Amino acid sequence: MxxxxxxxxxxxxxxxxxxxxxxxxxxxxxxxxxxxxxxxxxxxxxxxxxxxxxxxxxxxxxxxxxxxxxxxxxxxxxxGDDPQDTDEDHITEVAKDAAQDLIAISAFTWGTGAPGSGFQQVTTLWAKKDGAGKGVLYAQMTSVPDTSPEAPATRAPRTVKISPTDSGTWRRGRPDDYASTPTQGAWTSLGDRRGGWFYGTAIASACAGKSVKAMTVRFTRKRGSGVNGKVKMRFYLHNHTSAPSGQLNLGDGPETLLSLAVGAKGTATLPAAWRTALASGSARGLAIYGHGRSEYAALTGGTLTITFNA
The missing domain is CATH 2.40.50.140 (Nucleic acid-binding proteins)
Incomplete structure (x- = not known):
């Protein structure tokens, strides 16, 4: 045994x-x-x-x-509760997301003769692209014998997922080749580590001209990094578009957005001030930095999910 x-x-x-x-x-x-x-x-x-x-x-x-x-x-x-009740909101959100690809025209036909009754002649046709990137048409007419259908509610732009282009760990002011994933804290006396995820300019580009509702980031705590129990992850912003050859400089923080045990997955919701900084480009990515054995841990993942207001 x-x-x-x-x-x-x-x-x-x-x-x-x-x-x-x-x-x-x-x-x-x-x-x-x-x-x-x-x-x-x-x-x-x-x-x-x-x-x-x-x-x-x-x-x-x-x-x-x-x-x-x-x-x-x-x-x-x-x-606990019946899954039918707890899953309803999630199913509704998935359906709304799928519906963004639909075009609200019930039929499209043509021919050499005039159409049948009920059709109205358009003098000028106007078009634009809405915030979600979908086409919108408006028909100008000389007279309106029938009331116009209601315009659909403005949809929020589609949710965007952005994966990091690079990541790494730094110790004593330079990249640490001995850590394959972003790491915080220290298991030995060689000094605390700091890790970072880099997205280039993709975050600000995805948010340009849009109102950001939320930003979340998905992580998994790497096995074999520190104690088995939960470790508080100390998050920071940084302003690097790519991995620096020298020190990884930290911005706003720390924020304890997650506490994870070994192998555990978690989603960090970024504070409002952080999502504003990332959307504007005044910050470019995320970092972790902890102290000693009690805060020693490594994370994989880093995919950022951005949702927008209508």
């Missing part, structure tokens, strides 16, 4: 004594990982990389779940 299986067996036996032999217990998800497993707080203890059945979908930190205990515990399903 492996050390992991023996530990699981011992914990299961202890849990049997504490819960009277219950085979299924409730637990709270603390993180969802890059491998589809979850970290749990169960029976007062932290469990890492617990497998899940396919019945547990849309996994998220904070969920209460039913767990089958044993040498290798398994999450069976989520406890």
């Amino acid at each position: 492996s050390i992991r299986d023996q530990l699981g067996k011992d914990l299961a036996e202890q849990a049997d004594a504490a819960t009277g032999g219950l085979q299924t217990v409730s637990a709270q998800v603390t993180d969802v990982t890059d491998e589809g497993t979850v970290h749990l707080l169960m029976l007062g203890s932290q469990f890492y990389d617990v497998a899940c059945t396919d019945a547990y979908r849309n996994r998220a930190a904070g969920d209460w779940v039913a767990v089958r205990r044993g040498a290798v515990p398994v999450v069976l399903w989520r406890l």
